[in-house]
Amino acid sequence: MDTHTTPAAVAPQLATLAGKYMTFRVGGEEYGLEILKVRELIGLLEITRVPHAPHGVRGVVNLRGKVIPVVDLRMHLGISSENAAARPVIIVVQLQTPTGPITTGVLVDQVLEVRNIASAQIEPPPSFGRDDEATRFILGIAKAEKRVILLIDIDLILASTNLSLVA
Amino acid sequence: MGTTSPAQLVEQLAGLVLSVDADEAGLTSAYSALGELEEELAADAGEAFAVVKKAIRAVSDLRAIAPKEALKAVSDAAMRLQKLLSAPPQKGAGPKRQARDSETLELVRDFLQESGDGLASADEMLLSIESVGATTEKVNALFRVFHTIKGVAGFLELTEIVSLAHSTESLMNEVRDGRCPLSGEALDLVFKATAVLRQNLDALKEACEASVELVPHPEAPGLIVRLKDFLGRLPPVADDAPPMPVITTMPAPSSPSSITPKTPAPAPVASSFTPLPSAAAVVPAPRPSASIPLSSAPELAPRASAPAPEPLPAPEPDAPAPSAPRPSAPSAAGPAVATKMRETVKVDLERVDSMVEMIGELIIVESMLKHSRELSSTTLNMRNTLGQLGKISRDLQNAAMRMRTVPVHTAFQKMARLTREVGRKAGKEVVLVTSGEGTEMDRAMVERLEDPLVHMVRNACDHGIEAPADRLAAGKPATGTLTLSASHKGGSIIIELSDDGAGLNRERILKKAIEKGLVSSGVALTDSEVFQLIFAPGFSTAAKVTEVSGRGVGMDVVKRNVEAMRGRVVIESVLGQGSTFRLVMPLTLAIIDGMLISVGKERYLVPSLSIVEALQPTREMLSSMGERDELLTVRGQVMPMLRLSTLLGVEDARTDPTTALVVVVESVGKRIGLLVDQVIAQQQVVIKALDKGVGRAEFYSGAAILSDGCVGLILNIDKLCGLITYKHRVTSGDAQPEARP
Secondary structure: OOOOOOHHHHOOOHHHHOEEEEEEEEOOEEEEEEHHHEEEEEEOOOOEOOOOOOOOEEEEEEEOOEEEEEEEHHHHHOOOOOOOOOOOEEEEEEEOOOOOOEEEEEEEOEEEEEEEEOHHHEEOOOOOOOOOOOHHHEEEEEEEOOEEEEEEOHHHHHHHHHHHHHO | OOOOOHHHHHHHHHHHHHHOOOOHHHHHHHHHHHHHHHHHHOOOOOHHHHHHHHHHHHHHHHOOOOHHHHHHHHHHHHHHHHHHHHOOOOOOOHHHHOOOOHHHHHHHHHHHHHHHHHHHHHHHHHHHHHHHOOOHHHHHHHHHHHHHHHHHHHHOOOHHHHHHHHHHHHHHHHHHOOOOOOOHHHHHHHHHHHHHHHHHHHHHHHHHHOOOOOOOOOHHHHHHHHHHHHHHHOOOOOOOOOOOHHHHOOOOOOOHHHHOOOOOOHHHHHHHHOOOOOHHHHOOOOOOOOOOOOOOOOOOOOOOOOOOOOOOOOOOOOOOOOOOOOOOHHHOOOHHHHOOOOOOOOOOHHHHHHHHHHHHHHHHHHHHHHOOHHHHHOOHHHHHHHHHHHHHHHHHHHHHHHHOEEEOHHHHHHHHHHHHHHHHHOOOOEEEEEEOOOOEEEHHHHHHHHHHHHHHHHHHHHHHOOOHHHHHHOOOOOOEEEEEEEEEEOOEEEEEEEEOOOOOOHHHHHHHHHHOOOOOOOOOOOHHHHHHHHHOOOHHHHHHHOOOOOOOOOHHHHHHHHHHOOOEEEEEEEOOOEEEEEEEEEOOOOEEEEEEEEEOOEEEEEEHHHEEEEEOOOHHHEEEEOOOEEEEEEOOEEEEEEEHHHHHOOOOOOOOHHHOEEEEEEEOOEEEEEEEOEEEEEEEEEOEOOOOOOOOOOOEEEEEEOOOOOEEEEEOHHHHHHOOOOOOOOOOOOOOOOOOO
16 A cells, blocks of 8 residues: 555646546536545445534434544535435545545435446537536546536545635 | 656655646646656665655545545655655765664664553662662663663664663662662752653654654753763772763764664564563663662562561761651652562553443444344343343443553553652652552543643642641641552542642632633632633633732643543642542443433433533523513522523424423533423433544534434533623532532
């Protein structure tokens, strides 16, 4: 575990985005999340709401005795909570932060598959000319069999909930 | 590769850091520069290499989340590298300048542990020598402590520690050979030496953790000079007195680099380490020291626990007159030596914690199983088996909890030492009598208790115990006695510090409090309410002025620390006869006793310790100030009432207080009523931190897994009470009666 990420990972050029992704659905779209950050999947546990938590944090759950926060991707991606899945899934991710690793649950509608995405499939996300909350979290767009997979920047999403608490 | 030298690369890196802002591009180039450096340095896997690796990791971890932090990491690394690459003349110091690799750190850690233990037992022996006199055994044991420290420190090249340990060892050698009695100045010097050594060890620990260089304790060189001076004044001896060459070559403290623990080249490791395996045993058997002038005290024969019948030698004029009762003077027989050593295994604390945590889970799952509905339809046999499972898992939980506990002995021992020092400084004679040192507590708590204890002991010596003349005039023995005890009582641990001093002066405290506006005059307060006033933050400084009434310096610290551990402080005092400070602490920090309440569909936990009572208000008890602020009157006491549902944004809660419940809670002297729907149950829960990722959730002090596996939030009553502020008010609050439901 002593290896550090290659310099390539630092520059988010599109080519470096190639790799294995876990894809999932939120609302009508398909998203991809770097597989290395995924720890496990859990079916929906009862989420305890945390009053006054930052926007986008649904609450906390009991992950085998550890209390971890759960963020709702709908809130971050600007998707209304209509037609939310009856049985959503929590993807447990682990990220490195300045204060040590953080384990967080990410609430999604449905997990689809793990797939390889080659650099040739990836395009940069278009800018719509406004400072859009939702597109800020998209690293790139992958085309796969007539579908489009939006590759999300989970670090940034979680950092945004964490930063809002520092402010 | 290898076209550019590391030094050049570092230059480049430093320049880069200065020129770029914390943006992607800048970090990327810094990152690649680091990559090159890494290749360059890979050959000599020294400290520089480690620095580079660390910087690389920092950049890759932090890039997305905190570019500023990442940049800072790079610039720190660059600065450090510049120092590393330029400071030593490139080669010369070659093998010596090696990084403190993990092996060395491991040795240093062991050294810290062993020396810490050694110093602790040295303290104990010194105290017992002071009170009942020296014995050959004790002197030898003391000698061994310093000898071992010197040996290992020498091996680790901790020059500063070596020279001090060496000087002290020389002194002990004189004592051992009977050329100098261990009392008076000699005893003081050895005492001092253990203190300074301990501080040096602490500094070393910090230095290692922060991987910086050890800054020696400022008192050390002076102390060495004093030791040397003392030794010089001893009557010269013909033969084997060691001439102390080391001291003269002692490095000036201003060159800290020479004190950095360094590993000597591997070869000497083996050879120099062999002579000092496990601590004590190595030292050559004590020379047949026939004549220790001081050891007139009987040899404490077979280490009986009864402190020998006190035939106090009273040898030196300046030794404190052994007055009055000295029941079992501070660990007279030295429990560490007397009691049979328990065999122990060193286990990583993290592993213990994770095991305790897992067992906590087991208990929860077990209770979920036991309460599941399907169970009622199963056979009796099945239920019996489950009952058994429950029993075993609770035993397991108890065993696991015990793994986290340690006896309070170590903390108490430090207080014995402190009493001696403070008493001396204040020109008073004070002895500390301890009992219940074997009482076990959560180890984290023992550590955190030390601070409050220090304040309490200091206060007691400073202000509680009167000067010898005053004591005699009051018909008390000249020597003041502090009693420090620990015991289990109910579900709590009681730590009690009593003194037989002047006691708290109620009138003076009250007067001061009125002056400071803490209390309005004319309010009738009970004794304990008045005594609680000394904990008020501003009160401490005020108390210094009226030093006769004393008490109060740092008392707010005591209260805050104790309350942070969910304990409380109770004071009893009789003017002229002394005071007792009683800390009532929970058994462990990991578990709290909570009351589960519901608001709408949500459930929360209120720590039972903060709950005064729960009641259903009647219409007459309710009143309001303006539209929103509600008040509750309970038996004549008016307090603000907060609706938890409004505070926490719960929708479907009961709105009519007379059909709901009010839980009256108290913190920092304020009482408020919390309007909740129901009180569900009282239960013990394991506290889980609720720190990362849920924001500044300041209304909660943590989370807990409830019996159905859901997470419940623990309300932070201090914060809730803190919402209410008063313009003028008695800060005292309640006197915190001993017995609370």
